[in-house]
Amino acid sequence: MTNTAADLIIANASELVTCSLKGNAFEVINNGWLAISGERIVAVGKENAVAPLLDKNKTKLIDAAGKVVAPGFIDCHTHLVFGGSRVEEYTANLTGVDLVKLERKGLKTGIMATVEATRKASDTQLFQAALTRLNRMLASGTTTVESKSGYGLSTKDEIKMLEVNNLLKKSSPVDIVATFLGAHGWPNDLPRARYIDILINEMIPRVAELKLAEYCDIWCDHGYYSAEESEQILKAALDYGIKPKIHTDAYSYVGGSDLAADMKMVSADHLNYTPVAAMKKLKNSGVVGVLLPALDFAVQHQRPFDYLAMKEQGMTLALATNLCPGCWTESMQFVMVLACRLYKMSPAEALRAATIGGAKALNRESDYGSLETGKYADIQIWDVPKYEHVIYRLGDNVVEKVIKKGKLVVENPSFKTPDLSC
Numbered sequence: 148m149t150n151t152a153a154d155l156i157i158a159n160a161s162e163l164v165t166c167s168l169k170g171n172a173f174e175v176i177n178n179g180w181l182a183i184s185g186e187r188i189v190a191v192g193k194e195n196a197v198a199p200l201l202d203k204n205k206t207k208l209i210d211a212a213g214k215v216v217a218p219g220f221i222d223c224h225t226h227l228v229f230g231g232s233r234v235e236e237y238t239a240n241l242t243g244v245d246l247v248k249l250e251r252k253g254l255k256t257g258i259m260a261t262v263e264a265t266r267k268a269s270d271t272q273l274f275q276a277a278l279t280r281l282n283r284m285l286a287s288g289t290t291t292v293e294s295k296s297g298y299g300l301s302t303k304d305e306i307k308m309l310e311v312n313n314l315l316k317k318s319s320p321v322d323i324v325a326t327f328l329g330a331h332g333w334p335n336d337l338p339r340a341r342y343i344d345i346l347i348n349e350m351i352p353r354v355a356e357l358k359l360a361e362y363c364d365i366w367c368d369h370g371y372y373s374a375e376e377s378e379q380i381l382k383a384a385l386d387y388g389i390k391p392k393i394h395t396d397a398y399s400y401v402g403g404s405d406l407a408a409d410m411k412m413v414s415a416d417h418l419n420y421t422p423v424a425a426m427k428k429l430k431n432s433g434v435v436g437v438l439l440p441a442l443d444f445a446v447q448h449q450r451p452f453d454y455l456a457m458k459e460q461g462m463t464l465a466l467a468t469n470l471c472p473g474c475w476t477e478s479m480q481f482v483m484v485l486a487c488r489l490y491k492m493s494p495a496e497a498l499r500a501a502t503i504g505g506a507k508a509l510n511r512e513s514d515y516g517s518l519e520t521g522k523y524a525d526i527q528i529w530d531v532p533k534y535e536h537v538i539y540r541l542g543d544n545v546v547e548k549v550i551k552k553g554k555l556v557v558e559n560p561s562f563k564t565p566d567l568s569c
């Protein structure tokens with residue numbers, strides 16, 4: 148055999164789902180094969196296209212008979228790094244316990260509770276808690292994660308969170324995309340105008356100097372930052388080469404999605420109150436809409452986002468977990484279940500949004516998000532025969548193996564049904 152032999156070949160997949168954006172059809176290759184050399188995919192298709200790269204002396208082989216092969220999930224909106232939990236608040240909300248009474252007893256609630264816990268935690272504690280969550284995400288098929296700061300709300304604590312991101316990058320096979328979200332809120336002890344001044348003149352220059360974030364994000368909504376303030380802060384970040392993203396229209400419409408379109412941001416996230424005219428603008432400006440069904444579910448949102456309207460406008464859409472203390476899920480599979488059952492996404496649309504859609508929302512679609520020659524070999528193998536099982540098996544983890552940049556990094560125990568015939 149020549150030196151073109153592959154390092155790893157996945158053979159005989161019951162379904163190989165490419166999530167390629169070429170053509171309109173959702174591509175499913177039955178009896179699919181895929182070859183990897185180094186970190187990249189070098190061939191995808193039927194046996195005849197891939198088997199010539201097999202060298203029995205060099206190539207490792209994974210038999211995927213009866214299984215689904217899909218791209219790793221790209222979770223493009225998370226608050227992965229945080230201190231503590233808000234489990235008491237979450238359960239109190241479920242059972243109708245009065246939060247004001249709990250607060251009088253000393254229980255902290257909302258984002259400020261997490262800010263306090265995050266400030267108190269050492270970098271090692273933050274790192275270890277985040278790494279545990281990241282490992283669970285990887286074991287559930289996620290191979291790229293966007294991770295925001297935003298629970299520090301001071302220069303020191305925001306930098307601490309972003310440095311934890313850097314440490315995670317070195318400690319996990321998962322790719323981490325870092326986002327500075329100092330404008331997640333503002334501290335109780337500072338006037339908002341003063342905090343905006345600190346964001347623009349202290350935090351953003353420091354984050355840029357230390358090269359700690361690729362994106363700058365903001366919460367643009369009624370009661371948070373206005374569209375004008377968002378523009379001012381995000382443009383200041385852009386001056387330092389940190390690209391804008393936005394949390395917007397989650398609880399009101401104050402023009403954040405129009406700003407996303409005007410600034411040609413990579414993504415606009417939440418979009419519960421986005422009017423159709425703004426959806427059109429997002430579509431025309433190439434802004435990806437990032438949809439967060441688990442957040443709507445966790446807060447029992449009074450106005451869930453309107454997937455079908457966004458689809459009708461032709462928007463490019465992505466799904467993400469929004470993992471945070473108020474919406475604690477590490478599973479993109481759970482997010483897909485909700486997207487299909489509650490928002491009428493098809494399983495194919497949900498899978499595309501959870502892979503190549505997420506890659507587009509992070510401007511990484513040329514290297515990530517689909518199984519195509521030349522892209523990174525970020526792959527998951529599901530122990531089910533058809534891809535629709537991922538949204539059909541409620542609360543299950545169908546992932547058997549995860550390959551990250553060509554290396555097998557997860558091998559989950561397989562829960563096979565015992566043969567009861569004998």
Ligand SMILES: [Zn+2]
Pocket residue numbers: 224225226394469
């Ligand atoms: Zn968020």
